[in-house]
Structure formats: C-alpha cells, structure tokens
Amino acid sequence: MDKAQWLDELAQGLSDHGWMSFDITPWLGIELLRSLQHEIIVLDQNNALKSAGIGRGSAPVRDRSVRRDKIAWLQGVTSPQLALFDFLESLRVGLNQRLFLGLKHFEAHYATYHRGDFYKAHVDSFQGRASRIVSLVLYLNDHWLPTDGGALQVYSRENQSEAGGLVLPEAGRVALFMSEEIRHEVLEAHRTRYSLACWLRQDEIALPLSALSALK
Template sequence: MTVQYQAHFVSSESIIARQLVTNGYAVVDNYLPGGQFRTLREEMVQVWQSGCFRHAGVGRGENRELQPTIRNDKVLWLEPMACSPAQRRYLATLENLRLKLNQELLLGLFNFEGHMAVYPPGARYQRHLDQFRDMGTRRVSAVLYLNENWTMNDGGALRLYLDNDKLGSYQDIYPYAGRLVTFLSDRFYHEVLPAGRERYSITGWFRQRDDMLAD
C-alpha cells in the first residue's frame, strides 16, 4: 500500500501571527529572498553615504528633541510615493502581513509607517517603549535587518525585555540579514545594544486609526 503525504505549507505571516498570540513577539529568519534584501541593503548604503540620513529624535511633535545620550542612530523615513521598486516590494509583503494579522488577531491595523535606520559603530538606543504615552496608535512593531555576515561578536542585539517594566528576563535578538522581528508595541520595553560595525535595518509600526482607539 502506498501512503501519500500532502505537504503542509505554513506561510511566514501565519507563523508570525501564531507567535504573537503565544509570546507577544515573533522572530522569522529569511523573511525576504536573498536578492531582495541585498538590493535593499545596497540602496540603503548608497543613501547613507550620500548624507541624507538625519539624527533620530525622542518623542513626537512639539516634544520631539535630540537626545544623543538616549539614542544616537540616524534615520530616513520611508515616503511611499518616493520608494524604490525594492522598497515597494518589501512594503507589499508587509501589507500581506497586515491583512493576516487583522484576519487572525482582529487588531484593526490600518497602515504601516517606517524608516531606514543606521547605527554607526558604538551607537545605541536605550530602553524604551514604542507606544507613546498619549497616543496608542502603534500596535505592532516590525524590524527587518540587512546585515550580511553578522556574528554575535559584532554586538548590536535587540534586547527585548520579557517582563514588561520588571526588566528581569530578556531575549537578545541579533540583527542577521533577512531576519524580521515583530512584537506588540505597547508590551515590550527594548533597547538596541552597541555594535562594532554599522548596523542597518528598516524599522516601522503597524498602526490603528485614532478613531478606533476612541471606541
């Protein structure tokens, strides 16, 4: 008797949704094909070298200010109308993820906002929460790493604190190329540890509408 097995493919989006439900965060390697993330990295390096990145600030609106003792990375916000084809392809994959999270977790995610971020050697971002105190639109944080041949000796880990504000246990997640990290924005304090070489990522947040929060 011949037994036939049917392969069961589980998409990255489904894996992320399940891990967010179980753990509140998810780590998926090889989220993008190698050629796609290399193109993103090459574009990012070119823009970085052109001097278009700006010092990242802390806070928002009128309260936004530069505090290099807290964070000293540099960023360039993604503008959908000005994105390259490679950036648009990546944003399209995030749109698929948004739809899956809404379908399975009923989060009511409306859109995605994000920026490219470069941490020069020695730069860091101290412990913080992605959710602003007076504005709860950010629901899920998403970070794609673009660092080829990265090792643990290079440092630069994302330190995710697992006990909310107790800061007891934590998970260090290294920024390997093609790795996507997602987590609930209002739940996890986190920080970026210093790295020994330039560290590249695309960081952003899936957001709810303001009017949904009022309901």
C-alpha cells in the same frame, strides 16, 4: 509551509509571547533583501539619514543619551520599497484577520547605528497615544558576529526587567513584537549596523499640532 500557515505562526507567537524572531528571507526573497540593503548603504554613504528624535510632532526631542541612530523614512518611491510595502500590506491584512488588531496602515524607516551608537530600553508607542501596535525590525547586515555588539535585547512581556531574548542583526533576520508591550533595547554597536524598522498602526498618521492650528 504556505504563507497562510506562516501568518498563523506569527499571530500565535505574538499572542503567546508578545514577540518572536525569524528569518524572513524565504518570504521576502533574497533579491529584495539585497536591494534594500543596497539602498540603505547608498543612503548612508550620502549622509541622507538624519538623527532620530524621541516622540513625534513639530519638535521631536533629540537626546543622544537615549538614542543615537540615524534614520530615513521610506516613501515607497523606489521599486524595492514598493515591493516591501506590498509585503507589509499582506502582513497587515493577515494579522488583522487573525488577531483583530484593527491595523490601518504602516510606516517604515531605515536606520543606521554607527560604531558606539545604541538605543536605550523603551517601548515603541508614544505616551498617551496608542498608535503603534506591531513593530517589525528587519536587519540588513552580512556576517554579524556576537562580538560586533548591536544586538536587540528584548525584555519579557511578563516582567519588563527580565531578559527575554537577544536578536543578532544578521541580514534577513526579523524581530516582530507588540509595540506597547515589549520593552527592548539596541545594545551598543561596534560596527555599522543597518536595519529597517516598520510599525503597523491603528490610527491615521497624526498631524503635528502646528499643522492642525494652520487648518483652523
């Protein structure tokens, strides 16, 4: 299969079911996967990931009953991040060509869920702001077992309370889904769980309100 055919499959999966899961290793390459894995482990060891908020703007709410992951936004400064950004750009263009989503850019963050951490069921777009259109989560863990917890529970597009599938966060596995349509949840992890979450967006990144008032 060449990359165009692969992109056809992704577009088909997104329009038929709203989500899909697959192994991205053949497209990303094992070396890039290992480099990204290495980056997040080092960031975690250096306490460089911070508690994630809910919503965006000047004061994202940090509610530990909803989500407990720690995150670090990718700045695209290291060579693995640049290589990943190249890949995400080709995905953005490929999906636009096939699904006419008007995706303008992407953002990505590393996330660590330590033992006991979870993210309750949610959709990925902020209320009143249709900005995140496609979500892609890349997992970075070796030898993940079902008993390690931490699976991504995906709910069905047609019935948001019906389970649609379970994705184990094994290195190279990806969950790809429509940000607004697919409800999903990270089940409690029983060991440290590394991942990289990306969003393809229609808008430009909005400035926080406080920054806008400074522009007046």
